Amino acid sequence: MSARRSPGWVPPLVLAVALVAVWTVTAALADSAVYPGPGEALQGLQSDITDSRFLGSVGDTARVLLLSYAAAIAAGAVTGMLLGLSAFWSRATLPVVYALNSVPKIVLYPIFLLFLGIGDLSRGSFAFVSGVLPMFLIMVEATAGVRRLHLKLSASLGMSRWSLLRRIVVPSVLPSLASGMRLCFGLTLIGLLLAEMFSGSSGLGYELLRNLSLARVENIIGEVLLIGLLALVPTLALQQLETRIRNRYEVSV
Structure with a gap:
């Protein structure tokens, strides 16, 4: 009889406990004001x-993260699937998007400030762009990888584009969509925090930079822990969702 598998959240929890233990010991040994332990943090x-x-x-x-993330998922998934069905437009668009995605996003942020000003709109838009480009690329590649036999069969049956998407494309790309959602969340969060650090008057990125300017090391480490927790919980939930979707829709070849 096979051993019962532990829940997916157990290994990350064990790793987190081990890291906290190492952190506690090393902070006690260092006994430094610039290296606080978990208690001080x-x-x-x-x-x-x-x-x-x-x-x-x-x-x-x-609030801004939720709106930016939802918009990035929706826009990236829909445009990626539609474009992935066209071989011509995929070949024409992908090199440009890959080149744009390889540019460090932070160097583009002054453009957002120039046209959108300082505020939630520029920060949210920057976070949106940080997540939507990888999501778009993942969905284009996934849609282009749909089995050609299924597409030819749908064409021979005279299926409409809507039926093609609903019956063939969407079920085929759902595992990639789940992976993209997990990846997109972290990138959107990073983009938002960077924007808040550079031009925010509120937000966790702004608070982190404020504590840094005041040299409050314990507050800095404490906020890093908070950001890590806020990122870890949704990521674990998205990972569980991805596993469920892959077990249901992914077909081994």
Whole structure:
């Protein structure tokens, strides 16, 4: 009888506990003011959380992230699937998008500030672009990889484009869509934090840079822990969703 598999969240939890233990020991051995232990970091985070301004910044980041992420998933998935069905437009567009995606996004942020100004619109748009390009590329490649036999069969049956997408393309690309959703979340979050650090008046990126300017090391490490937690929980949930989708739709060849 095969051994029962542990839940997917157990290995990351074990790793996290091990890292905290190593952190505690090394901080105690170093005994340095610039290397606080977990206790000091949690105290710094607690002092921040009791501040209503900091809680407002957390809410601002969560709100803009949710909107940017949802828009990136929707736009990247839909345009990627539609373009992936056309061999001509795929060949014409992919080199440009790959080249644009290889450019460090932060060097483009002044353009967002120039046209959109300082505020949620520029930060959200930058976060959107950070996530939508990888999502688009993943969906184009996944759609282009749909079995040609299925597409030829749909053409011979005279299926409409909507029926083709609903019955053949979407079920075939769902595993790639789930992977793209997981990857896109982290990239969107990184883009948003960078934008908040450069031009924000609120948000976790702004708070991180503010603590850095005040040399509050415990608060910096505490906020890093908070950002890590806020990123880890959705990522684990998306990973579980990806596993379920792959088990249901992915066909071994």
